[in-house]
Amino acid sequence: MDDGFNVINEEEDLGIAEVSIASNLKLLETILRSDPENEHYLFLASMGYSSYALGFVEDDSIERARLFYLRGKDYGMKILQKNKIFKEAQGKSIEEFTKGLNTFSNNDVPIIFWTAVGWGSYISLTLTDPNAIADLPKVEAMMKFVIQHDASYFYGGGHFFLGTLFGSRPKLLGGDPVLSKEHFDKCIELNGGKFLLTYVYYARSYAVQTQDKELFEKCLTIVDTTSIDILPQARLSNAIAKKKAALLREKLDDLFDIPNGDNIENEK
Numbered sequence: 001m002d003d004g005f006n007v008i009n010e011e012e013d014l015g016i017a018e019v020s021i022a023s024n025l026k027l028l029e030t031i032l033r034s035d036p037e038n039e040h041y042l043f044l045a046s047m048g049y050s051s052y053a054l055g056f057v058e059d060d061s062i063e064r065a066r067l068f069y070l071r072g073k074d075y076g077m078k079i080l081q082k083n084k085i086f087k088e089a090q091g092k093s094i095e096e097f098t099k100g101l102n103t104f105s106n107n108d109v110p111i112i113f114w115t116a117v118g119w120g121s122y123i124s125l126t127l128t129d130p131n132a133i134a135d136l137p138k139v140e141a142m143m144k145f146v147i148q149h150d151a152s153y154f155y156g157g158g159h160f161f162l163g164t165l166f167g168s169r170p171k172l173l174g175g176d177p178v179l180s181k182e183h184f185d186k187c188i189e190l191n192g193g194k195f196l197l198t199y200v201y202y203a204r205s206y207a208v209q210t211q212d213k214e215l216f217e218k219c220l221t222i223v224d225t226t227s228i229d230i231l232p233q234a235r236l237s238n239a240i241a242k243k244k245a246a247l248l249r250e251k252l253d254d255l256f257d258i259p260n261g262d263n264i265e266n267e268k
Helices: 002-009 014-034 039-057 062-080 084-088 094-101 106-124 136-150 153-168 177-191 197-209 213-225 232-250
Strands: none
Touching: 002 014, 002 039, 002 232, 014 039, 014 232, 039 062, 039 106, 039 232, 062 106, 084 094, 094 136, 106 136, 106 153, 136 153, 153 177, 153 197, 177 197, 197 213, 197 232, 213 232
16 A cells, blocks of 8 residues: 555656545545554545645535545544543643644654644635634644654645645734745755645745735746656656646736735735
């Protein structure tokens, strides 16, 4: 199963990858039905569903993406809640939640990261729900844990995700363009600019929020002109980045419809 996921990550054909991931996810769930506490398979299911939703679902169906992101979160939580201190902190204050998080170690970074990806991505697609928004500080705390304990994990994924969270929300909902830019720049530093999804979400969140059209076009041009083979072990992610960049470019006129000189404050 591990080898299967690694092979899929190296695939460049999106059609083959989509079918393969869906098949592997159902196989995982079949295995988990007979071995529901197997942490390794729970981890693969958490990572798999969130990755599948981001790469192949959210651009076409928000509702389906929400469903799969929640599955990713729930599979991850089954592992994390085996930690009794963390489990007891779930419904408590952010301070207690953070204390619970701090009982984990560096070895727990992967499952904390992917659980937060599922949870945070669900919230980002559900910003009209006050209950969902109320959980954002917990997701941020999880990603800060990832950064503190292994900032390089998944190509700087903690910085990638916090950059997106801070860059895609208005200030009223906790957005912060300055922090967003800092996280994206650090992510690019960590992955050497080879993980192309970084540029897509940099453009989609921070550049749009600050109405920085020049940065938006620069990021997408980097994605367009960089070979997916620049990072062979993440060839699929880079192929997805190119697809998302093309879709994002089609929305340029709608995203930047404010006349020159009337842009919102740019907080670079």
